Amino acid sequence: MFLSNKITNGVTADIGQSCKDLLTKVAVTFICDSHYIIPTVVAITSLIYNKNQNTYYDIYIIAAGLSERETEKFYEFRGSNADIHIIKVSLKKFKDIHTFLHISSAAYLKFDLPDLIPNQDKVLYLDSDVIIQKDLSDLFETNINDYYAGAVKDIGLIDNDLKIKNYFNSGVMLLNLKLMRENHTSTALLNIAKSADNFTYMDQDCLNILFDKKVKLLPEIYNCFYNFFLQYKDKYTLDYINKCFGTNYSSLDNIKKDSCIIHLISYDKPWIYFDGVFVREWDEYFKKSPLKLHKLKRKSKKLREFIVSHNLTELSFTFFRYWRKNGFKFVMGKVKKRLFNYKNK
Numbered sequence: 001m002f003l004s005n006k007i008t009n010g011v012t013a014d015i016g017q018s019c020k021d022l023l024t025k026v027a028v029t030f031i032c033d034s035h036y037i038i039p040t041v042v043a044i045t046s047l048i049y050n051k052n053q054n055t056y057y058d059i060y061i062i063a064a065g066l067s068e069r070e071t072e073k074f075y076e077f078r079g080s081n082a083d084i085h086i087i088k089v090s091l092k093k094f095k096d097i098h099t100f101l102h103i104s105s106a107a108y109l110k111f112d113l114p115d116l117i118p119n120q121d122k123v124l125y126l127d128s129d130v131i132i133q134k135d136l137s138d139l140f141e142t143n144i145n146d147y148y149a150g151a152v153k154d155i156g157l158i159d160n161d162l163k164i165k166n167y168f169n170s171g172v173m174l175l176n177l178k179l180m181r182e183n184h185t186s187t188a189l190l191n192i193a194k195s196a197d198n199f200t201y202m203d204q205d206c207l208n209i210l211f212d213k214k215v216k217l218l219p220e221i222y223n224c225f226y227n228f229f230l231q232y233k234d235k236y237t238l239d240y241i242n243k244c245f246g247t248n249y250s251s252l253d254n255i256k257k258d259s260c261i262i263h264l265i266s267y268d269k270p271w272i273y274f275d276g277v278f279v280r281e282w283d284e285y286f287k288k289s290p291l292k293l294h295k296l297k298r299k300s301k302k303l304r305e306f307i308v309s310h311n312l313t314e315l316s317f318t319f320f321r322y323w324r325k326n327g328f329k330f331v332m333g334k335v336k337k338r339l340f341n342y343k344n345k
Contacts, residue, residue, distance in 0.1 A: 023056035026140040027123045029113060033064040033106045038271050038291060040128040041073055042282065045289040047126075048081050052135040057082040060117050064091055064106040076290040087116050097193050107203040110170065111189040114180040121178040126261070127171035129269060131282060134260040139222055142174055148185065149207075150174035150216040152223035155236065155244050156265075162205060164212055170204040171263050172223040185210060220245040224259035226252065227277035228266050273301040 028047065032040045040061070047057060061074055063086050074084050089112070094105040109116070110125060117123055124140050126132075144150045151168035154160075160167045180186070192206045199205040220241075229236050229252055241255070242248055249255045256262065268276030270283065274296075286292065 023054050024052075024137045024141075025056050025058055026137050027058045027060070027117070027120045028136070029060040029062060029117060029123050029125050030128055031062040031064065031106055031109045031125075032066065032128060033104060034066060034070065035104070036106075036128045037066070037070055037073070038286075038294070038296075039269065041289050041291050042271070042285050043126065043128050043130050043132065044074070044077055044082075046130075046285045047132040047136070048077060049285065049288065050132055050134055051081065052137060055135055055137045056080075058085070058120075059083065060085045060087060060120075060123070062109050062113070062116060063088045064109060073290040089116065093190075094193075108190075108193060110173075110203050110207065111186050111193075113175060114177040115186055117177060118181075121176070123175050123177055125170075125173045125175055127263065129264045130171070131262045131264070131278070131285065132260065133262060136260060139174060139218070139260065142216070142218065144174055144176050144216050145179075146214075147216045148176055148179055148211045148214045150218045152218050152220055153244065154204075155225065155241065156228065157201075158244065160208075161200070162208060164208050166212075166215065166217060167208050168211075168215055168217070169223055169263070169265075170207050171265065172218075172261055173207075174218070220247065220255075221259045222261050223263050224255060224261060225265050226256045226259065226262050227264050227268070229255070230277050231266055231268075268301045271296060272298060273304070274298040276301045 030040050030043065044059060047059075051057065059077065059082055061071070061084065063071055066086075066088070071086050074086060078084050089109060091105050091109075094108045097105060097108060113123065113125065122140070122144070124136060139150075142150050149168075151170065151173045154167050154169040157167045157169075188210055189203075189206050192209055193199075193203070196205075229241065233252070238249060238251070247255075249258070262278065262281075264270065264278060264282075266277075270276055270279040271286075273279070286296075
């Protein structure tokens with residue numbers, strides 16, 4: 001069983017249920033397809049490891065095309081700390097809608113959350129490429145009665161093509177499912193997505209269009225782009241960050257330390273590259289997760305950047321020159337050695 005269970009085997013189920021009723025319940029949801037099983041499991045691990053003692057997480061996994069075997073590991077989180085609900089869905093309704101770069105059509109499932117989780121009036125949606133560093137009950141208890149969502153301003157898209165003043169990032173959203181159901185936002189969002197084929201940020205653009213002026217802006221600590229700030233620190237200076245969010249941080253390390261949720265938004269995901277930012281921290285939770293025995297097949301970010309930054313023709317020419325100088329000699333040496341061994345048999 002993942003994590004030590006606070007309810008011992010000698011305690012009855014009724015008492016166990018009574019204990020759960022006294023806890024602060026927080027509804028959280030993730031969307032997961034076959035490409036995001038590992039990061040989702042690691043994100044949930046960090047969520048549970050950093051919770052308060054009296055917090056109980058109701059976790060809903062929106063499983064897009066996952067098999068029974070692929071969902072097994074999620075059930076290992078069940079216990080006195082959390083419950084897991086697997087909701088299997090199809091992506092057929094989104095197959096003809098525009099997608100962009102690494103973002104799959106599974107992202108559009110955010111539109112359907114009010115209907116997929118009908119027993120909740122409010123849920124905290126989290127992207128899978130996050131690490132939770134602190135308890136999230138305070139975030140969940142934020143009053144959003146008059147809003148569709150609570151979200152953090154996207155510092156990278158202040159100047160956005162949609163000309164939306166408070167454009168938010170959809171990777172962390174406290175959603176008012178009740179209000180969304182009442183106003184049929186699922187249908188409205190789908191219609192927006194179908195009517196536009198040039199949205200760069202897909203579901204996020206649709207959500208910003210429909211939710212504009214109905215979003216409560218949350219503190220930056222709930223959706224921190226720490227690795228992004230490090231990668232582009234010449235552009236996103238401390239002064240720029242503080243001005244954007246109304247904060248007064250003296251260093252990026254202080255921002256990292258203060259943040260409840262670190263959102264790894266750039267391409268160098270720690271389960272794909274072994275030499276990116278925040279790999280060490282992500283690995284700590286991976287080693288504590290139900291997938292800790294899984295062997296990661298990771299690449300080098302630095303090698304990728306080297307290849308991208310150099311002209312392909314130049315690289316090919318360099319390789320050819322090296323091969324002419326060293327490769328041919330190496331191969332001929334091997335041939336001569338084999339001929340010599342063959343003659344001496």
